[in-house]
Amino acid sequence: MGHYDEQRETELNKPTLMQGDCLEQMKEIESGSVDMILTDPPYGMDFQSNRRVVKEQFSKIKNDKDVNWLPEFLSECYRVMSDNTAIYCFCSWHKIDLFKQEIEKTFKIKNIIVWVKNNHGSGDLKGAYAPKHEFVIYAHKGRSIFRNKRVPDVMEYPKIHSSKLQHPTEKNVDMLELFIKNNSDSGKLVLDPFMGSGSTGVACKNLNRKFIGIELDKTYFNIAKDRIENS
Template sequence: MDAIITDPPYGINYVSQTGAKIKNDKSPFIWFLYDAFRVLKSGESGRGSLVCFTRWDVQQTFIDAMKLAGFQVKSEVIWDKVFHGMGDTKAAFAPSHENIIFAVKGKFSFPGHRPKDLVTFQKINSSQMVHPTEKPVGLLANLITSVTKPGGLILDPFAGSGSTLVAAKKTGRRFIGVELDDDYYQIAQRRVEEAVE
């Protein structure tokens, strides 16, 4: 694998406005990180990187687990979602960003120019989402092209509705996606088939 680009369950018991839940979201789902490290390229065989979405209150848990798995944590990337979400509207600042951890296996260098750690892409309107934590394809395409070359192999072990896979296809990368939920698997399969490079 050249890169693992994923949005695992944060461990926050997420429930959307429509009542949709995320499987395995009782505690930060860090258990994939050892296998993620194992399957990534490193050294002479290529550059291996991990781009992992998280949230401020569980971010350190993911960082610690990445280090224990063998990763070098290199950067925090901030996704500016332009519009804010809900949450506690009376006693918490309106959340308008998400945290992304960038980590590498072995020696890594960007395939092109050095990307900035603030990426602005408008979040998907909740009425248009097919998955409760769906990310914009444009955001994922930006991340993919920042860390891989065309033809590179991307893994998303929490594929959801397939946004990362669609972005990989549109940017000329190969991809593997894994999804536990049968309904989202079917949606992801359809979206990938409909995507045009």
């Protein structure tokens, strides 16, 4: 491949980053053009705690008061996805039943993956067990095309240390890369409608996937843009 071809391929694979409401921004995406969705939507918890948070500069996660947007969101996901593609959706135990119920109306759920962290998560821990896991709903549109041998549905990946966090729910890039490799090929398009600080975009860049990322919060959008461009 010559220098011109390499430069052209780089331009074609340049991430598309959108700042705004994903329900509006996704309307700009062509139907059937997305090869995989990997995202961590707001859980509808609107969490408040008396426990001191290490990084007080984090802004509150927008649209985290309810999940009224979920049916329309999933309908848009289905529209933009091509046939025989996967969607991965992170979810806490508080809303797993609701998310599962809504996702099953549109997609076929293949697994509920359990992500075990190396330390407990945030939350009001008074009078309760400290949460040390998170769920990932793995579903698909059409047939399930899995590019790996059998992988356990319980997996251990360390949580990002508080000193390195750029978003309160930032995900482990190695784990995201595993999901992307299992359900997409090099050069294919991955969408994250709730991009946060851009971890999915970094994983896609590492694996030579095209990427569309959408983020409502302008502060996190700018963090994600800078992080992906410099990864």
